[in-house]
Amino acid sequence: MSQLLIEQPEQHTQPIAAEATAPEWQIEAKRVTKLYPKPGSRKEPTAVLDGFDLRIEKGEFLSLLGPSGCGKSTFLNILAGLETYNGGAVLVDGKRVSGVNKNVGVVFQGYALFPWLTAQKNVEVGLEVRGIPKDERRERAAEVLKTVGLEHAANRLPHQLSGGMRQRVAIARVLAYEPEILVFDEPFAALDAQTREFLQAELLRIWEAGQTKKTILFVTHSIDEAIFLSDRIAVMTKAPGRVKTIFDVDLPRPRDSTVRSSEDFVHIRSRVARILEEEVNLGNAH
Numbered sequence: 001m002s003q004l005l006i007e008q009p010e011q012h013t014q015p016i017a018a019e020a021t022a023p024e025w026q027i028e029a030k031r032v033t034k035l036y037p038k039p040g041s042r043k044e045p046t047a048v049l050d051g052f053d054l055r056i057e058k059g060e061f062l063s064l065l066g067p068s069g070c071g072k073s074t075f076l077n078i079l080a081g082l083e084t085y086n087g088g089a090v091l092v093d094g095k096r097v098s099g100v101n102k103n104v105g106v107v108f109q110g111y112a113l114f115p116w117l118t119a120q121k122n123v124e125v126g127l128e129v130r131g132i133p134k135d136e137r138r139e140r141a142a143e144v145l146k147t148v149g150l151e152h153a154a155n156r157l158p159h160q161l162s163g164g165m166r167q168r169v170a171i172a173r174v175l176a177y178e179p180e181i182l183v184f185d186e187p188f189a190a191l192d193a194q195t196r197e198f199l200q201a202e203l204l205r206i207w208e209a210g211q212t213k214k215t216i217l218f219v220t221h222s223i224d225e226a227i228f229l230s231d232r233i234a235v236m237t238k239a240p241g242r243v244k245t246i247f248d249v250d251l252p253r254p255r256d257s258t259v260r261s262s263e264d265f266v267h268i269r270s271r272v273a274r275i276l277e278e279e280v281n282l283g284n285a286h
């Protein structure tokens, strides 16, 4: 008993108010290092991430911006359990990431749909590998296709869908198995500007309507996309990447496209652009 008291003294002395307001970190990256072998050399690896620190709260929408090659996708892949890392720690719900976590859903830029399966079946397949019974699979897939506005296209094959529709199927597939965390790697980069803005608004609508908000890590090259969507934006340094500056996006929610022309939006855009340009220019100087 006395040992227990010695090991946990803070729990008895912390004020209750401080405990109630302490953020609940769902994702924690602490001093993460990732090395890749240099092409042509086995001995000298290159650091892609070095001292990468980031904390994301439960239910938060955080975007990651940074110069090309700074390690954004690398971190996303580490978080999803698709890549290993060499130093530091990446924790999800306080547990070290080791291998693919079924609580993390990933949406990539390429739609990665099976071309021979209908939209409905493409969504169902993700549920099948998770052992969901057939009837429930069918029901859930139809439900999420409705959520993303594609119930009319459920029986179409991917080649019969536009790029934006295909990306909505990819999002539906991930939403169907209800992960708590969603990670997006430039999901709208290949789409035309109009479809891109439409899907950004759709993504916000779906996320804001969720009973329990999912935690989102969103990798993008677009400052406007990051501002429109996010609670916070983390700007990375050039490689070896680490988080350089974090911006709070204090724009009211729910957001619609009118927010893009607001004074606050324009103001934060210039602040983020200045920090990002510093890094891009540093990269170009070498």
Ligand SMILES: Nc1ncnc2c1ncn2[C@@H]1O[C@H](COP(=O)(O)OP(=O)(O)OP(=O)(O)O)[C@@H](O)[C@H]1O
Residues within 6 Å of the ligand: 036, 037, 048, 066, 067, 068, 069, 070, 071, 072, 073, 074, 075, 239
């Ligand atoms: N499997 C790999 N083996 C060796 N090097 C790799 C591997 N994957 C990525 N890299 C290198 O790591 C660096 C970071 O890549 P990453 O894709 O994470 O950057 P990024 O910030 O997402 O880039 P972009 O914005 O251009 O998509 C790049 O120089 C890339 O060439």
